[in-house]
Amino acid sequence: MIHYIFTSYTCRAHKSAPNHEAASPAMEVHNSETDLVFPSRPPFEHDHDLPLSHLDTDRNLHVTFRYVRAYTSTAASNHPSDPFRVISAALSDALVYYYPFTGSLRRRGDGRLELFCAAGKGVPFVRAAADCSLESLNYLDEPDRHFVEQLVPDPGPDEGLATPFVLQLTVFACGGYCLGASIHHAMCDGLGATQFFNAVAELARGVSRVSVEPVWERSSLLGPREPPRVEVPFEEFLHCEKGSSPYCQSNEAVVRECFHVRDECLDRYKALLLEKSGVSFTTFEALGAFLWRARVKAAGVLGHEKVKFAYSINVRKVVKPPLPVGYWGNGCVPMYVQLSAKEVVENPIWETAKVIKKSKSNARDEYVRSFIDFQELNYAKGITAGKGVSGFTDWRHLGHSTVDFGWGGPVTVLPLSRHLLGSVEPCFFLPYSSANAGSKDGFKVLITLPEIALHAFRQDMEKFTSQQFGLSSL
Secondary structure (H helix, E strand, O other): OOOOEOOOOOOOOOOOOOOOOOOOHHHOEEEEEEEEEOOOOOOOOOOEEEOOOOOOOOHHHOOEEEEEEEEOOOOOOOOOOOHHHHHHHHHHHHHHHOHHHHOEEEEOOOOOEEEEEOOOOOEEEEEEEEOOOOHHHHHHOOOOHHHHHOOOOOOOHHHHHHOOEEEEEEEOOOOOEEEEEEEEOOOOOHHHHHHHHHHHHHHHOOOOOOOOOOEOOHHHHOOOOOOOOOOOOHHHOOEEOOOOOOOOOOOOOEEEEEEEEOHHHHHHHHHHHHHHHOOOOOHHHHHHHHHHHHHHHHHOOOOOOEEEEEEEEEOOOOOOOOOOOOEOOOOEEEEEEEEEHHHHHHOOHHHHHHHHHHHHHHOOHHHHHHHHHHHHHHHHHOEEOOOOEEEEEEOOOOOHHHOOOOOOOOOEEEEOOOOEOOEOOOEEEEOOOHHHEOOEOOEEEEEEEEHHHHHHHHHHHHHHHOOOOOOOOO
């Protein structure tokens, strides 16, 4: 394995609302060096292009997604105690299987992305240190946002294409560490990234081969039909606007805040919805309806304006035939629920939950194939969901805790991305840190909002906590 000192890579913080509680000097992260990690043996002989699927090239995915895993001390293990050295060596071996991560994304003549793979390329791996302990940060359960931004590289748009995968390992004074990842979304989704990190973790624990062989075949497995045909009315919630960008909608200041959802409140709320509607809702459907209503109301959206509840659904086993085990490209498609702001705010909340629930029935092979064909026919025209999109995703059951490099799995996994499914205000359902197991029940909601809407949104979350659900209307 070869390492080079690589100092030109920059790490920037996201633009957000001013924070008057800036991180203290004791909470600074110090980057010492950046190594370029190469595959442990040459994975190919000739430079080549790799085509992407039509799900990979969806313009909503022309962003990097960033997240961090927090691990407690490595001192009590018989495994080697230097996580940077162990993970670097395992990463080098994993890149033989996943060498596309060393490539660069570039645009074809039609504007779509493709991946160029050249010999002698590697993955930047930043080594950093923090003078505080993870315990003093509550294991990132409620982190200072300025501090946590320092734990993950944040490439600009051009850097993200040239270097679509960057890692940072930050060691804390307690011996614990965080592994931050910045991955261009055209490369993979969260499930694909977890497959890769599980491969690195297996190799770090001493196996000689990964248990799941990666499958690339993107354009053949998720490419358009011939001829393309669209059997789903996507034009009801997607439209074409040449030159549009889904994430250049507003310059207003935004804030990210964490809210707690206790089991007692959630169970009572779902029971009342069942009593009123006769329908049993999942947590995602029920709480999603409440959060969507609170967000639309807090933002003061005019009643006639259309708003969208957006989420993605895993289609690896939905498509026919199912995607092969080991497929690590984007395997999710966006789903949209569209209502007027007046309907979201004034309708009984179980009616909104019903619409969200009903939308899941669209998750079938024809929906996926039609979405791919819609992209084929309209990509050059600029496909966009427009403004008023609220993106929701549930990270409570994605298997992040399986990524064990030899000292145990992560105690916390925290997303930092602000862009999701065409929304600049994403909402994540997240488990509490396992380091705090037993001290908290339920889970947390990490949400991004316009700063001017935060006060009103907080009020509605306080009502939820006191079990004043406002089922009929707000």
